[in-house]
Amino acid sequence: MLRSLPSLNRTIIRSLFTSSLPRSHENPLGLPSNTSRVPPQIPRRGPVSGGLPPKRKIPNVKHVVLVSSCKGGVGKSTIAVNLAVCLSLLPQRLRVGILDLDIFGPSIPTLMGLKGAEEPELTEDGALIPITNHGIPTMSMAYLLPPLAQPSSHDPTPTNEDTPVVWRGLMVQKAVQQLLFQTDWSARSAGSKLDVLVVDLPPGTGDIPLSVGQLVDVDSTLIITTPDTLALSDVRRGVAMFRKLNLPLTGLVINNSYFICPGCKERHYLFGGNPKDEQNAFMKSMGMGGDKIVGELPLVVDVGRGGENGVPFALLGRGAVEEPGEVWQTAMRNVAERVWKEIAHSNAPVR
Template identity: 55%
Template sequence: MPPANRLVPLARSALTPLAAPRLATCTCRFPTPSTSRAFSLSSSAQSHDNPLGLPRNDAPPTMPRMQRGLPKKRKIPGVKKVVVVSSGKGGVGKSSVSVNLALALSGLPAAADGARLRVGILDLDIFGPSLPKLMGLEGMGEPMLTSDNRLTPLRAHGLPCMSMGFLLPNSPTSDGTNNADTPVVWRGMMVMKAVQQLLFDVDWRAGSGHDLDVLVIDTPPGTGDVALSLGQLVDVDGSVIVTTPQDVAIIDTRKGVAMFRKIGIPITGAVLNMSHFLCPGSTTHHYIFGPPTSFRQTCSDLSLPILAEIPIEPTLSSCGDQGSPLVMMSSPFIARDSSHAPSEHDHKLPEAGKRGANGLDETSEDQRQDGARAAFERLAARVWNKL
């Protein structure tokens, strides 16, 4: 043990704060004249007003505020209707529901002349964006900037898309190569400002010159900064709450519903994902994660419309991994009609399978996929009809 006269200097040395680490920054160039974006991977006072590093010729814009200091809700430029997809618990398939809902909405007629809805999708998950993977946009480059320094969405499957994942620089590794594992290490203030920039600094009219009929916003799970900022800044037209049958997910769903109602986000209804599984050769529903009893009771208690009960379909996951969502697969069984009337039994297959040796209906893999796609298309029709 050191002598007593050395203990005080040693203690002081141990309590001395470490030198602040140098902040990692990356300058990303865009193929437009005089436009560059300086993106900071870490929190810094200089970047709180502009975490996405968008070029500015003057002071950053401020949000219009009400008398009590809260920002006024406003419309997103170039967007007619905003639909938020949310969940209280992570891992319930919310992002998969978001992209398939957006694609199903884009197949609906916008008017009597048969023109389809113009739909976009925004991924607001700052720390774990999924949209680049699900829409096949990984490695497709970064968004260009418009003449007024707004982000131009990337396009996939006919939909304009924007995500934090498009804006992250690749981190150089020790061997000189790049990787896509760049983390975002930000505090709350930068997260909220980044959300504001993704909401209001994206040109959704770019390319087509037309306003979007619907923007689907995929939010991170929970009731944190992103959901709060969204509810305070944007005039939302509807929201879809996604959950799975387990009680642990239902508990957090109730919290999310309470938050949305408190901050004034209208709730269109709830979706039960992974509701059941249909084995090959059978039409019996197998409740892998439990029966839908708790979900239906919760919806009744909270006066939530049930929008869809989506079955477990392995192809849903594999299609997402390949960047081609399930709804993109053609189906001869699905009638693409937005006038489909809701029914408590509409999560069943579109039509019965063939008779097996035991005299019971059998379900083929194609029919299971058709059933999942039909659920998304009915979900889209109901959401649109409620906007």
């Protein structure tokens, strides 16, 4: 059918399924075919494939932390970025990176001040070199998208902000595998490995989190939510998925949990009572103890503004934020400490 169309139409159709130049189905990111970093095959069950392949480490990464929301619009990417910053600021002086696996809606470049960054360079063996800002290396699908062919009327300069990724499931899974296993996190760092890679997963329980859970050796998983019953139903499904994949579930981070009144300094819970209250319907529905809530973040306007400006809120000094912001930063640091403590404990040698 495609051959019967005029050559111009064929070019337009092919361009809808590529991120820049025309690329083969097996190599959606267009990486050199002679690379030695061969990603594993897509997991399949059955007697022919012999079942699922064993999980493996991401090259040049010691520990992997997944950040999932199971529902969009709850601040998952913002928290993922600030978690990476807080981990890098711990006394252990960890080297931390961020991998944006939200193929259809990447937002890490904007949150990290890398909006409009040029396409990543490649190593000699064809691996992607992360793009760094604020001392944290990052990789995202957004870096690989070409500028929109027809810029919008309000912005005549071609950019990739509005460029859609129009791919079917198989193409998405191939791209995810290449981002996971064909990114060189040791590039431009004297060959040192990342201590922690924070992986920002897309919302939901679809192909991408499933592929990551089946292919990658994961050390910690955080689920981001808001304390309302509508988000709760999606969180339950996400918890069930991660448990089914036997992934370590560190716990929940409740975003916009409460509002601190500037005048009275009291906490006002926006969706009802304190989520940690054993009588609260939130925890009863989750079937999880209060110790699984590893962080409650207040509603702070400057957190969103910082993300829009490409400066994670956790980077701001204590004197640059007001009291609600200090509470937010303290809670975020506690989350990072909890995550690292769990990773260190689970990887401690058995005596």
